[in-house]
Structures are given as structure tokens and as C-alpha cells.
Amino acid sequence: MDIILVIVFLILTGYFLKRIGLLAEKDKVALNNVVLYIGIPALIFNSMLRNVHADELASFFKLTIFFMLVSLFAVFLSYVVGKKILKLQPKSLAAFILVGACSNTAFMGFPIIAGFYGTEGFTRAIFCDVASLFLIVGLAAYLGSKVGGHKVNVVK
DSSP, rough: HHHHHHHHHHHHHHHHHTTTTSOOTTHHHHHHHHHHIIIIIHHHHHHHHHOOGGGGGGHHHHHHHHHHHHHHHHHHHHIIIIIIIIIOOOHHHHHHHHHHHOIIIIIIIHHHHHHHHHHHHHHHHHHHHHHHHHHHHHHHHHHHHHHHTTOOOOOO
């Protein structure tokens, strides 16, 4: 529960610093870049180096495959809800499917998982995120080419 308080504290600190003029609107790009391109990769590499051992790789890959199957089920469920129940147009349906299948594990999810489950849980979350990443990138390319009317080989 402490991690939630830390995150709330950081959000409130950012809000307060913006209110007093120490942070400007333009600073959010730089802060996001530091988090996305330095902080999160460093956290991932540190966790992988410390917590992944060769004898555990098979179980981690099983977790990755399992999470990919769960994500594919979310794609299917999003498609059914979007197409049959919400009756969305193709472009809106494609966006709905991507949002339904995408998990936000990195930006907010990783710190929360690390706080609640420690480094072991965080390491597992990394492998789940890899599965989600491959699925979303491939799905986005496929759906984008389909609704955009372009014939593209998504595998390439």
C-alpha cells in the first residue's frame, strides 16, 4: 500500500511544482523522456540481471505465452463487443480493439507491481509486457493497414 502513497505523493508534487511555476507545460516532454528512455529501461535491465536465472527461463517463457493468449482473448472479446454490441465503424473498431488488448504495464503498472510484489513480481511483469508489446505492435500494424486500405505484409 505504501507504493500507492508514493505515487500519489509524486503526482501531487508535480501538480504543486507546476502551480508554483517551477515546472512548465513544456517540461512534461523532457520528464516523460527521462522516465521512458532512461528510468524504465534501467529498472528493467537491473531486474533482469538480478532476478532471471537460466534455469527459470522456461517458466518465464511459459508466462509470456500465457499472457499472449490472455491478450489474444482480450482482442477477441474487444472485437465481439465493438462489432456486435457497440456496432462501431471499422476505424473506431480497430482503435477499440487496440485499447482493449493493450495493458499499461510500463508507465504506471511497473512501479505499482514492483511496490506490491517486489522484484520477483516486477520481473514477471516484464515478461508479460514483452508478450503484450509483440501482440500490440503486430496488431496495430495489421489493423492500421486494414482500415487504411494499404496492402502491407505485417510479418515484414
